Amino acid sequence: QQASGQSSSKPKKVMVIGGDGYCGWATALHLSNKGYEVAIVDNLVRRLFDHQLGLDSLTPIASIQNRIRRWKSLTGKTIQLFIGDICDFEFLSEAFKSFEPDSAVHFGEQRSAPFSMIDRSRAVYTQNNNVIGTLNVLFAMKEFSEECHLVKLGTMGEYGTPNIDIEEGFLTITHNGRTDTLPYPKQASSFYHLSKVHDSHNIAFTCKAWGIRATDLNQGVVYGIRTDETAMHEELSNRLDYDGIFGTALNRFCVQAAVGHPLTVYGKGGQTRGYLDIRDTVQCVELAIANPAKPGEFRVFNQFTEQFSVNQLAKLVTAAGAKLGLDVQTKSVPNPRVEAEEHYYNAKHSKLSELGLVPHLLSDSLLDSLLNFAVQYKDRVDTAQIMPSVSWKKMGAKPKTVSV
Amino acid sequence: QQASGQSSSKPKKVMVIGGDGYCGWATALHLSNKGYEVAIVDNLVRRLFDHQLGLDSLTPIASIQNRIRRWKSLTGKTIQLFIGDICDFEFLSEAFKSFEPDSAVHFGEQRSAPFSMIDRSRAVYTQNNNVIGTLNVLFAMKEFSEECHLVKLGTMGEYGTPNIDIEEGFLTITHNGRTDTLPYPKQASSFYHLSKVHDSHNIAFTCKAWGIRATDLNQGVVYGIRTDETAMHEELSNRLDYDGIFGTALNRFCVQAAVGHPLTVYGKGGQTRGYLDIRDTVQCVELAIANPAKPGEFRVFNQFTEQFSVNQLAKLVTAAGAKLGLDVQTKSVPNPRVEAEEHYYNAKHSKLSELGLVPHLLSDSLLDSLLNFAVQYKDRVDTAQIMPSVSWKKMGAKPKTVSV
Ligand SMILES: NC(=O)c1ccc[n+]([C@@H]2O[C@H](COP(=O)([O-])OP(=O)(O)OC[C@H]3O[C@@H](n4cnc5c(N)ncnc54)[C@H](O)[C@@H]3O)[C@@H](O)[C@H]2O)c1
Ligand SMILES: NC(=O)c1ccc[n+]([C@@H]2O[C@H](COP(=O)([O-])OP(=O)(O)OC[C@H]3O[C@@H](n4cnc5c(N)ncnc54)[C@H](O)[C@@H]3O)[C@@H](O)[C@H]2O)c1
Numbered sequence: 001q002q003a004s005g006q007s008s009s010k011p012k013k014v015m016v017i018g019g020d021g022y023c024g025w026a027t028a029l030h031l032s033n034k035g036y037e038v039a040i041v042d043n044l045v046r047r048l049f050d051h052q053l054g055l056d057s058l059t060p061i062a063s064i065q066n067r068i069r070r071w072k073s074l075t076g077k078t079i080q081l082f083i084g085d086i087c088d089f090e091f092l093s094e095a096f097k098s099f100e101p102d103s104a105v106h107f108g109e110q111r112s113a114p115f116s117m118i119d120r121s122r123a124v125y126t127q128n129n130n131v132i133g134t135l136n137v138l139f140a141m142k143e144f145s146e147e148c149h150l151v152k153l154g155t156m157g158e159y160g161t162p163n164i165d166i167e168e169g170f171l172t173i174t175h176n177g178r179t180d181t182l183p184y185p186k187q188a189s190s191f192y193h194l195s196k197v198h199d200s201h202n203i204a205f206t207c208k209a210w211g212i213r214a215t216d217l218n219q220g221v222v223y224g225i226r227t228d229e230t231a232m233h234e235e236l237s238n239r240l241d242y243d244g245i246f247g248t249a250l251n252r253f254c255v256q257a258a259v260g261h262p263l264t265v266y267g268k269g270g271q272t273r274g275y276l277d278i279r280d281t282v283q284c285v286e287l288a289i290a291n292p293a294k295p296g297e298f299r300v301f302n303q304f305t306e307q308f309s310v311n312q313l314a315k316l317v318t319a320a321g322a323k324l325g326l327d328v329q330t331k332s333v334p335n336p337r338v339e340a341e342e343h344y345y346n347a348k349h350s351k352l353s354e355l356g357l358v359p360h361l362l363s364d365s366l367l368d369s370l371l372n373f374a375v376q377y378k379d380r381v382d383t384a385q386i387m388p389s390v391s392w393k394k395m396g397a398k399p400k401t402v403s404v
Numbered sequence: 405q406q407a408s409g410q411s412s413s414k415p416k417k418v419m420v421i422g423g424d425g426y427c428g429w430a431t432a433l434h435l436s437n438k439g440y441e442v443a444i445v446d447n448l449v450r451r452l453f454d455h456q457l458g459l460d461s462l463t464p465i466a467s468i469q470n471r472i473r474r475w476k477s478l479t480g481k482t483i484q485l486f487i488g489d490i491c492d493f494e495f496l497s498e499a500f501k502s503f504e505p506d507s508a509v510h511f512g513e514q515r516s517a518p519f520s521m522i523d524r525s526r527a528v529y530t531q532n533n534n535v536i537g538t539l540n541v542l543f544a545m546k547e548f549s550e551e552c553h554l555v556k557l558g559t560m561g562e563y564g565t566p567n568i569d570i571e572e573g574f575l576t577i578t579h580n581g582r583t584d585t586l587p588y589p590k591q592a593s594s595f596y597h598l599s600k601v602h603d604s605h606n607i608a609f610t611c612k613a614w615g616i617r618a619t620d621l622n623q624g625v626v627y628g629i630r631t632d633e634t635a636m637h638e639e640l641s642n643r644l645d646y647d648g649i650f651g652t653a654l655n656r657f658c659v660q661a662a663v664g665h666p667l668t669v670y671g672k673g674g675q676t677r678g679y680l681d682i683r684d685t686v687q688c689v690e691l692a693i694a695n696p697a698k699p700g701e702f703r704v705f706n707q708f709t710e711q712f713s714v715n716q717l718a719k720l721v722t723a724a725g726a727k728l729g730l731d732v733q734t735k736s737v738p739n740p741r742v743e744a745e746e747h748y749y750n751a752k753h754s755k756l757s758e759l760g761l762v763p764h765l766l767s768d769s770l771l772d773s774l775l776n777f778a779v780q781y782k783d784r785v786d787t788a789q790i791m792p793s794v795s796w797k798k799m800g801a802k803p804k805t806v807s808v
Contacts, residue, residue: 089524089801120493120543124536131535131602132528135595139524143801163584164577171589173568173577178748180567182589185575186605191539194609198535198602201590205598209742209796338613344582392613397493397547 013037014289015101017086017137018108019079020064021046022239023153023222023281027105029229029236030282031289032077039080039099040064041092042108045129049115055246055385057239058255058377059225070235086133089140096144103289105151106137113157113190114245114336114390119400123191130195131202138206149292150214151285152203154196156274156304156347158218160187161340166347169216169300184300189339190392200300207298214297215288219281220274220304223250224366225373227279238278240373243385250275250313252386254367257321257328258374259381264388267335269311270342274304274349277360287355302349305359320367324375336388417441418693419505421490421541422512423483424468425450426643427557427626427685431509433633433640434686435693436481443484443503444468445496446512449533453519459650459789461643462659462781463629474639490537493544500548507693509555510541517561517594518649518740518794523804527595534599535606542610553696554618555689556607558600560678560708560751562622564591565744570751573620573704588704593743594796604704611702618701619692623685624678624708627654628770629777631683642682644777647789654679654717656790658771661725661732662778663785668792671739673715674746678708678753681764691759706753709763724771728779740792 014031018024019040032038044064050056062070068079080099084091086108109130110116116126134152141148159166162185172181183204186197199216206212230238241247242255253263276284284303293299308316314330321328335341353359360366418435422428423444436442448468454460466474472483484503488495490512513534514520520530538556545552563570566589576585587608590601610616634642645651646659657667680688688707697703712720718734725732739745757763764770 093801120540123543124539127535127539127602127606128532131531135528135531136524139527139801162586164579164582164586171577171579173575173579173589175568175575175577178568182566182568183591185577185586185589187587187608188605189609189613191606191609194602194605197605198598201592201598201601202531202595204591205593205595209593397497397543 011035011037012102013039013099015039015041015095015099015104017041017104017106020044021107022241023278024107025067026227026230026238026278027107027282027285028079029071030227031286032071032079033075033229034286039082039101041082041084041086041095043083043085053245055243056380056382058242058374058380059237059240061237061239062235066235070233074232086136087129089136092136092140093144096140101145101148103149103151103292104137104141105285105289106134107153108133109195111192112246113192114388116190116192117390117392117395119395120397121399126192127195127198131198134199135202138203138212141212142210149289150203150212151288152199152214152216154200154216154218155193156218156220156302157193158186158188158197158200159184159347160189161343161345162187163344166302168302168348168351169218189337204298207296211296213293213295214299215293216298216300217284217288217303218300220276221248221250222276222278222281223248224278224370226369227282242381244388245390249310253313253317254370254374255381256386257317257326257371258378259383261383261386262329262331263314263317264386265310265314265330265332266337267332268341269314269332270309271339272307272309272343272345274302274307274347275362276304277366279360280305280357283357284352287352287357291355301351302347303352304349306362307345307347316362316367320364320371323368324371333388336391338392415439415441416506417443417503419443419445419499419503419508421445421508421510424448425511426645427682428511429471430631430634430642430682431511431686431689432483433475434631435690436475436483437479437633438690443486443505445486445488445490445499447487447489457649459647460786462646462778462784463641463644465641465643466639470639474637478636490540491533493540496540496544497548500544505549505552507553507555507696508541508545509689509693510538511557512537513599515596516650517596518792520594520596521794521796521799523799524801525803530596531599531602535602538603539606542607542616545616546614553693554607554616555692556603556618556620558604558620558622559597560622560624560706561597562590562592562601562604563588563751564593565747565749566591567748570706572706572752572755573622593741608702611700615700617697617699618703619697620702620704621688621692621707622704624680625652625654626680626682626685627652628682628774630773631686646785648792649794653714657717657721658774658778659785660790661721661730661775662782663787665787665790666733666735667718667721668790669714669718669734669736670741671736672745673718673736674713675743676711676713676747676749678706678711678751679766680708681770683764684709684761687761688756691756691761695759705755706751707756708753710766711749711751720766720771724768724775727772728775737792740795742796
């Protein structure tokens with residue numbers, strides 16, 4: 001069922017929007033390696049956030065220009081680069097007209113929940129950037145690439161934590177003796193997660209009204225750093241965020257363990273979510289591209305491989321740390337978020353497996369390698385950035401300046 | 405249960421956002437008449453749309469300044485006026501700080517589905533204006549008016565036309581042996597309707613995270629023109645839109661009947677929706693204000709009184725026209741929208757009745773008075789504006805200029 005980029009006479013073209021980011025960079029290289037013709041579209045705003053907030057990736061990352069040059073010199077493969085903002089439709093149109101993508105993988109959003117909860121202007125920025133950017137992608141597809149398949153990164157966080165099983169995008173409901181299959185109800189809990197809910201609704205509508213073909217990947221929390229391609233050279237290295245704003249659960253814990261900081265469990269630690277290895281992110285996206293949605297189809301896949309509670313993650317990291325001789329402590333910190341700390345969670349995720357996903361599971365060895373990575377770079381850690389600094393309840397309308 | 409603005413020692417203050425518009429103007433006068441202290445917040449952009457698209461209200465309408473002056477001279481009651489854009493947070497903050505509202509009724513959005521489907525820039529304008537405007541209102545409430553009750557105008561169109569009964573905002577679902585009450589699944593079918601879905605999700609989140617108290621009024625299609633207050637003087641007259649972009653179903657049919665234009669039934673005409681008289685809009689809003697949501701509560705009322713198919717409306721208008729000696733024809737025109745033309749529809753709407761709503765039903769006499777109104781002003785009708793001019797499927801990315 002899986003077709004590689006090379007299998008047809010002409011290589012398939014994939015536009016990777018947000019291709020300078022954590023998931024996007026790994027995906028762009030992976031697809032290029034698999035024979036797809038790849039173009040990256042990115043305005044590099046993620047690098048600006050780091051400058052503005054005084055944050056940095058654990059791993060040193062090269063400029064996007066040097067990344068792409070290094071990839072070319074190592075593999076002979078060209079990645080096209082369009083630097084610009086997808087909220088600027090004139091720019092996006094030129095990128096679509098010049099590249100003529102068969103698929104557009106859209107990672108290009110402000111993706112941090114805490115960032116969206118810093119202050120009003122960041123909340124507004126997040127929803128505007130994500131919603132309008134995605135609208136522009138939809139219009140560009142309608143106008144310039146009718147056959148193009150949109151592969152859009154959503155998040156498992158769109159569903160919240162309902163007291164019933166989470167299905168993949170749709171739910172068949174029987175009510176007062178009648179039955180219909182409807183979009184799964186959404187209960188997002190940050191302005192960022194909400195922006196993804198808005199996107200999903202907008203995309204579903206354009207599939208129906210315009211015949212757009214789209215796959216919404218409701219992705220779980222991504223962990224890990226190495227993929228086959230980024231491991232080829234240090235200039236290809238991916239970013240790894242560990243700070244309280246952009247760092248995600250497991251990545252943060254590994255860095256905390258490496259520097260001897262207690263693992264920061266928010267509240268009771270019963271928060272359960274879906275997780276996946278970044279090597280599975282790139283695999284899932286490839287599967288979605290190789291098996292496109294039909295014209296007019298709005299398809300939703302839950303993209304994760306295993307679910308864990310925060311407490312389970314803390315235990316796994318503690319055990320893996322012990323093997324490396326690290327004495328890992330855990331500390332409950334007041335939960336900066338508004339979320340259930342103990343809840344039912346059972347989310348389905350069979351559609352990508354049916355397409356052929358062979359997951360990398362979170363085994364000890366994997367934790368070791370992520371932990372080893374964190375230990376290797378631990379001198380780069382700014383411990384002042386580890387604790388959560390953004391409160392859901394206390395967020396205010398006034399612009400929040402960053403203290404140094 | 406119903407408390408008027410005067411019943412407490414100090415009159416309650418209501419900020420009517422969008423108070424120069426069709427529903428907002430009628431509501432502002434009604435609340436002022438009932439003893440509430442009223443402030444109107446509006447940037448008058450609705451009047452600008454008319455200029456830009458070459459449209460006009462059937463009824464001549466006075467400037468907002470003259471409307472308010474006339475109201476004062478007739479009743480002695482003052483309505484405060486804040487002219488500005490709620491997307492401008494600096495302006496909105498000043499309005500909140502200076503007026504200190506007990507309730508904010510939010511009508512201030514771009515509310516035409518066809519307008520949002522003209523071209524990309526209007527789609528983006530609609531979602532940006534509505535979503536960011538509402539976010540700003542939420543932040544202003546959090547920052548300056550913690551106790552303020554938000555009464556937000558949503559639309560019945562958020563639900564789409566599911567094959568099961570439509571409940572008021574929430575649905576209790578049993579799935580795989582477990583049960584939860586979740587937000588009712590949304591299937592909106594224009595960028596305008598989608599903006600309302602986005603608003604609802606954003607508001608629900610802030611109720612949970614910040615303790616905002618909010619009532620989301622999922623309003624049906626409003627018809628009619630006279631309310632007790634707007635009928636007091638021609639300078640208080642409300643607007644009546646009949647054109648293909650801002651005109652809504654029943655209002656349009658009455659004007660079409662008055663000028664001898666065949667009633668424009670889109671497609672098969674089986675599209676069924678909830679309708680209400682504008683006198684009930686003002687009554688519902690008053691009921692919501694007088695019986696506020698609790699802190700942290702996100703409450704949803706379906707605000708309509710009767711449901712009709714387009715074909716049923718056409719029949720009612722034809723019969724009422726005959727009584728006035730009008731020979732009313734009906735013509736099916738190709739449906740410019742993407743929507744089911746025959747479908748199940750059964751939407752609940754008991755919560756406002758439980759609070760005391762006494763509906764004005766669509767009787768012959770009512771149709772007569774609306775029709776009479778249309779006949780009275782029929783010389784003002786620009787028949788070139790009657791046919792639908794915006795196509796859901798053909799909408800493009802390019803800015804659409806208006807032909808004269
Ligand atoms: N990292 C995770 O754990 C995770 C989990 C679930 C879903 N996701 C989703 O996957 C996607 C990628 O996440 P990530 O972790 O790689 O984020 P990231 O911030 O590392 O990458 C996003 C990239 O998009 C770019 N971008 C943002 N706005 C843009 C705009 N308007 N125009 C052009 N480029 C723009 C940024 O510069 C950045 O390079 C996001 O949509 C995110 O919501 C990520
Ligand atoms: N008319 C109906 O049949 C109907 C049906 C269902 C729901 N609604 C909802 O009720 C509300 C009012 O509808 P209406 O028919 O009175 O619309 P309208 O266009 O006549 O009035 C809206 C008013 O809001 C103002 N406005 C828009 N954006 C603004 C901004 N950013 N800042 C300040 N003011 C702004 C406009 O100038 C206008 O005066 C809308 O939210 C609409 O979606 C209306």
